[in-house]
Amino acid sequence: MPEPSCDVVIVGGGGNGLLLACLLADRGLTVQVWERREAIADRPRAFGIHPAALEALDAVGVGDAVRAEALALTDGAFIGVDGRRAGVAFDTPAFAGPVVLGQDRVEYLLEQRLHALAPGALQRGVTVTAVTDEGNSVRVSARVGEGTRECSAAIAVLVDGTNGQLSEQIAGPAGRVGPKRWYAMAEADATSDDQAGSVALIASSHGVVESFPLPGDRRRWVAWRESGDPLDADSFRMLVHDRIGRSVGSIRGSVSVFAAQSRRRRRLVHGRVVIAGDAAMTVSPIGGQGLTIGWGAARTLADELAGANIHERVVLRHYPRAVSRMARRAQRRASFFMRLGDPTSRRDWLRRGAVLVLATRAMRRVVYRLVVVCRL
Ligand SMILES: Cc1cc2nc3c(=O)[nH]c(=O)nc-3n(C[C@H](O)[C@H](O)[C@H](O)COP(=O)(O)OP(=O)(O)OC[C@H]3O[C@@H](n4cnc5c(N)ncnc54)[C@H](O)[C@@H]3O)c2cc1C
Structure with missing residues (x-):
């Protein structure tokens, strides 16, 4: 046995x-990260960074760099079909606003940190083709350009994303949880109508429209869609205008149309192979x-791996339970929120009443949960 x-x-x-690699390297474990992409993905994905996510970034020494670049959110509002607003200001610890920074920038900062903690640990352009549990160790085989590469380790952690083929080979298909919906998303320059730092979730009889601030005087717009058909920039701007009467600034890049769906795997530990990140559970x-949840789970996993003799045997008690607990809660919220955004002309009167109630001061916590906890 090698x-x-x-x-x-x-x-x-x-x-x-x-993040997992930084946590493990910081705890003194030797680590290799094999990534098939030559560069960080620049398509728009996560952007809201909650206090718990900042804590995870602080744990690897990247929190301050993220805070320095991120935009602080000032307030959020749920706006009903008749234009009535139920809002909350993020000006107290009870209603603390997340900060906003694109996932590509956060990944860049994490990558720099990993270079400092474990030079050479991240290997790009390496596509893993097989992971074989050999009893006392695990063998990982990969394709690099025209050639191949192999290494062995005490443990392999598959963090290959929501559609990861290796996770599927080893753990089977992930179960779908809750509804599936289509959305169109675009990033645009802010206009004079947009308030910097403000989040707006706007109900309409034809499906929800959401508007989020981004650093660099831009905004992200997300709109419910009935199908996954592609949409160009002009059609997207028209869709938003027809639905809520608001103008979207010049769109940067293309409009993406994506299916939102939560997923979860029941078994995350398969001998010496562990499943993590979106491959373990995906929140719509x-x-x-x-x-935020993936990083929370990574902290539990890193603590458990660092505290065990992983060369002897692999027993993870806390990690699978932590993932299951956090995923259930977040996926329930996601299902509720996706249904809330459906077109509802038949229920407009109900929504009007709901916004009237939400607009009262006593309901600020509910508004906060809607616009921050459920959505960013
Ligand atoms: C439109 C959108 C908006 C989002 N908004 C938010 C948000 O506001 N807040 C939030 O917290 N989350 C949000 N998310 C979710 C967030 O982006 C994901 O949770 C996160 O990207 C998951 O990270 P990951 O590392 O688990 O998976 P990924 O980011 O998918 O990374 C998996 C990596 O594995 C690599 N890989 C796959 N197979 C192999 C292989 N065989 N060999 C080598 N490498 C391989 C891939 O190239 C990829 O780089 C959003 C997602 C989307 C799509």
Whole structure:
């Protein structure tokens, strides 16, 4: 049996793989991250960073760098079909606003940190083709350009994303949880009508429209869609205008249309192979907090791996339970929020009443949960 060449091989260097690698390196474990992409993905994904996510970033020494670049949110509002507003200001610890920074920037900062903690640990352009549990160690095989590469380790952690093929091969397909919906999303320049720092969730009889501030005087717009048909920039701007009467600024990049769906795997530990990140559980992007939860789970996993003799045997008691607990809660919220955004002309009167109630001061916590906890 060959000696393990490192303690842990992480397959996938996305947001979760990078943070886990930093945590493990910080605890003194030798780690390799094999990532098939040559560069960080720049398509828009996560952007809201909650206090719990900042704590995870602080744990690897990246929190301050993120705070320095991020935009602080000032307030949020749920706006009813008749234009009535139920709002909350993020000006007290009880209603603390998350900060906002694009996932690509956060991944860049994590990657720099990993270079400092474990130089050479991140290997890009390496596509893992097989992970084989050999009893006392795990063997990982990969394709690199025209060639191949192998290494062995005490443990392999698959952080290969929601559609990760290796996770599917080893753990089977992930179960779908809750409803599936289509959304169109675009990033645009802010206009004079947009208030910097304000989040707005706007109900309409034809489906919800959401508007979020981003650093650099831009906004992200998300709108419910009945199908996954592609949409160009002009059609997207028209859709938002027809639905809520608001103008979207010049759109940067293309409009993406995506299916939102939560998923969960029941078994996360398969001998010496552990499943983590979105591969373990995916929260629909319309429920937010996917990365916050992935990072919370990564902290539990890192503590458990660092505290055990992983070369002897792998017993993880806390990690699977932590993932299951956090995923259930977040996925319930995501399902509720996705149904709330459906077109509802038949129920408009109900919504009007709901916003009237939400607009009262006593309901600020509910509004806060809607616009922050459920959505970012
Ligand atoms: C539109 C959108 C908006 C979102 N908004 C939010 C939000 O506001 N807040 C939030 O917290 N979350 C949000 N999320 C979710 C968040 O983006 C995910 O939770 C996060 O990206 C998951 O990270 P990951 O590292 O688990 O997976 P990924 O980011 O998918 O990374 C997996 C990595 O594994 C690599 N890989 C796969 N297979 C192999 C292989 N065989 N060999 C080597 N490498 C491999 C891939 O190249 C990839 O880099 C959003 C997601 C989307 C799509």
